[in-house]
Ligand SMILES: Nc1ncnc2c1ncn2[C@@H]1O[C@H](COP(=O)(O)OP(=O)(O)O)[C@@H](O)[C@H]1O
């Protein structure tokens with residue numbers, strides 16, 4: 257397996273306040289990563305640094321073995337797409353307009369959308385199950401539909417990495433699994449490296465190849481789901497008592513709160 261992301265003693269401060277401390281992480285191509293940790297532990301900050309939305313120090317973040325500082329913004333957008341925590345779209349864009357925005361790194365400033373862009377956008381909408389909504393205004397969509405549209409936009413960007421910041425937090429339990437299944441499929445079928453911030457420990461346990469658990473801006477654990485999510489780590493990081501039990505149907509492990 258080849259390495260796709262590396263961080264090297266990554267630090268981040270907001271003003272005087274140190275937020276992330278010495279994060280050194282390696283991520284491999286094509287795997288499903290989850291980032292977990294309490295509110296304020298630095299998950300979103302880490303994601304924004306990886307996406308170059310927040311500035312990092314030189315020689316701390318490498319994508320495809322290249323220092324992120326040496327990659328142009330346009331080329332970063334060709335490697336890495338972002339599904340943000342909250343997508344505020346106030347304009348009356350259609351679903352097609354929004355998904356087409358995923359093509360912007362490939363279209364020059366005065367360039368035109370060509371047939372290839374349209375084909376990619378149509379395919380992205382098919383794969384995410386929003387093609388029937390293509391002429392709808394995004395302001396009229398349900399939360400689950402909007403999230404699919406934002407994932408379609410990321411897919412149309414044709415990146416090898418997709419970063420998602422709590423894509424299911426505002427959704428009901430049905431949509432939570434539906435969206436996570438969709439993202440998991442993109443990982444397995446298309447080999448897209450997924451980095452997914454999630455609060456639901458059972459979803460993290462069930463879908464992740466590896467989990468990064470943050471506490472106070474530091475790596476608390478990084479590894480296989482069953483090594484990261486344990487009675488003790490959950491007690492330490494979230495201050496609650498849980499039991500890890502066998503799922504009666506799926507026979508994988510499941511977290512229940514005591
Ligand atoms: N724009 C900002 N200015 C100052 N502090 C911030 C800002 N954004 C986040 N923080 C602080 O950084 C810490 C980590 O935040 P964040 O990365 O959003 O955590 P998480 O996503 O894990 O909830 C928190 O203490 C938060 O209050």
Ligand SMILES: [Mg+2]
Nearest residue numbers: 299300301341
């Ligand atoms: Mg966050």
